[in-house]
Amino acid sequence: MTEEFAIVLTAYGALRGRKVTAKAGNSYFSFQGIPYAKPPVGPLRFKVAQPVEPWSGIRNALKEGPCCPQIELIMNLPYRGNEDCLYINVYSPKLPSTGQILNYPVMVWIHGGGFEMGSGDSNIYGPEYLVNENVVVVTFNYRLGIFGFLNVDDGSTPYNVGLKDQVAAFRWVKENISVFGGDPNNVTIFGESAGGASVHFHMLSPVSKGLFHKAILQSGCALNEWKAAAEPQEVAFIVAQKLGCDATDVQGLVSFLSTVSARDLVEKYNEYSASPGEKGSFRPMPEKPIPDDEVFLPTDARELMESRQFCHVPVMIGLNSKETIIFLDMMGVRKNPENVKNLIEHIGMFIPKSMGSNSEQKEKAVKEFYFGQENRNERLVEALIDCTSDMAIARGVEEATKILSEGFFPVFYYNFNFSGKLNIFKHFVNATELSGASHLDELGYLFATPFFNVPEVASDSPEALVRKRMVKLWTNFAKTENPTPKLDPEINVKWPPYNVQNAEYLSITDTLSIQKHYNKERMDFLNNL
Incomplete structure (x- = not known):
């Protein structure tokens, strides 16, 4: 079979992509490994992304660029990546002919990974189901860990360059997406985990204003605590010392790094992260102005939310029912009952700082509320998952939902609670005996995920139906600002916007239903703690 190629002309030069036929039979155009900024190497390490240099001739866009430097802990992968990593991928159902304007809605995906790992690669974020609903899908890489969030005060090193990479990608989309058939004035940014938090940070940033028109936050927001170091400069000195640096001033530190x-850098930082008494990680932070740099995050995310300084756009926001299966599995909880008891004994470490000082009384109240007198290990595991999911993700997401719902546009709240063969993380670690949906699990119902080697599902299976519904809900929102714009026999429910009084949300299981007050007793307990 002859491969079919396609050429588009961007603002920076011509690109050669290919026509792809998906397993489902639909075809789309794929352009991968497109540079959206200059490689951040040499003197550009730790600097804000610079505009990409134009090229002459036709550049191949036939394979993804390298991921950014990282050690992938969740998938247990060794060091990988390259500093030359600022690449973007575009997938379109159809390309415009000369002079034609197609204006497909655009969905720009921000990958998760705790701001330390991950990429936009199609082995986890295959676009075929979304593109089949006539949207243009964009994925990309951004700098991670110490490369993206060094955040030290030397007067010349910018903060949050990983988030500013994302802004550079959005600007590239605004400038170029029309040649791929996309509408630059109808852009939805969406992301999961740290990607969901990134979406939220863009809603709070004056720099991102006007670059997107709708937002979807999955299993993460800026009000969740991302194990951020209170003093990233101190962490940077610790990592540098591990590498033999004897600098005592910040300028010398940055020069060495x-x-x-x-x-x-990645391996020593990873060594530090795994050590007892580590002082937190490199994460997004409020920034201090430096010359010739845009201030992305002028103050703390919570302050910006509480003072209602956020971008008013339609929002979809939600979480999975058992988020922390993923993290507790990494800690060996399912396999070792002693680990369960040890974590319960030290449950105070999960209490968010935003809930005030972690007193013995709070820790005691949490233990009593979630665990009571229970001593059966399988019940303790379920209770531990509920407790940590609530504190790590649910409380922050619900708080963000309430505040965002006071804006000028609708907010649609969901909970994903389906357990099936496409729940990618539960399948990956063989945790299918646990109820509900782990962190990452919804991704198998939005994207093709060949990396996880999930089984094929029959077209009439519950999994295929859930996937069809979720893809339709997400793309409806991208197209119309409403996930259920009209009655649809496949969806068969009208999803109302959230308001604080009714607190309605969409429950996604093998059916769709509208529920009220997500886990009210548990949320009330945490809010009153």
Whole structure:
């Protein structure tokens, strides 16, 4: 079979992509590994992304660019990546002919991974189901860990360059997406985990204003606590010392870190992260202005939310029912009952700082509320999942939902609670005996995920139906600002916007239903703690 190629002309030069036929039979156009900024290497390490240099001739866009430097802990992968990693991928149902304007809605995906790992690669985020609903899908990489969030005060190193990479990607989309058939004035940004938090940060940033028109936050928001270091500069000195740096001033620190190999930086930072008494991680932070730099996050996310300084756009926001299966599995909880008891004994470490000082009384109240007198291990595991999911994700997401619902546009709240063969993380670690949906699990119902080697599902299976419904809900929202714009026999429910009085949300199981007050007793307990 002859491969079919396609050429588009962007503002920076011509690109050669290919026509792809998906397993489902639909075809779309794929352009991968497109540079959206200059490679952030050498003197550009730790600097804000610079505009990409134009090229002459036709550049191949036939394979993805390398991911950014990282060690992938969840998938247990060794060091990988390259500092030359700022690449974007575009997938379109149809390309415009000369002079034609197609204006497909655009969905720009921000990958998760705790701001330390991940990429926009199609082995986890295959676009075929979404593109089949006539939207243009965009994925990309952004700098991670110390490369994206060094955040030190030397007067010249910008904060949050990982988030500013995302802004550079959005600007590239605004400038170029029409040649792929996309509408630059109808852009939905969506993301999961740290990607969901990133979406929220863009809603809070004056720099991102006007670059997107709708937002979807999945299993993460800026009000969740991302294990951020209170003093990232102190962490940077610790990592540098592990690499042999004897600098005592910040300028010397940055100068040293600018010359170390990417691999050494990632591996020593990872070594620090795994050590007892580590002081938190490199994460998004409020920034101090420096010359010639845009201030992305002028103050704390909570302050911006409480003072209602957020971008008023339609929002979909939600979470999975058993988020922390993923993290507790990494801690060996399912396999070792002693680990369960040990984590319950130290449950105070999960209490968010935003809930005030972690007193013995709070810890005691949490233990009593979630665990009571229970001593059966399987019940303790379920209670531990509920407790940690509530504190790590649910409480922050619900708080964000309430505040965002006071804006000028609708907010649609959901809970994903389906357990099936496409729940990618539960399938990956063989945790199918646990009820509900882990962190990551909804991704198998939006994207093709060949990395996880999930089984094929029959077209009449519950999994295929859930996937069809979720893809339709997400793309309806991208097209119309409403996930259920008209009665649809496949969806068969009208999803109302959230308001604080009714607190209605969409429950996604093997059926769709509208429920009220997500886990009210548990949320009330935490809010009153």
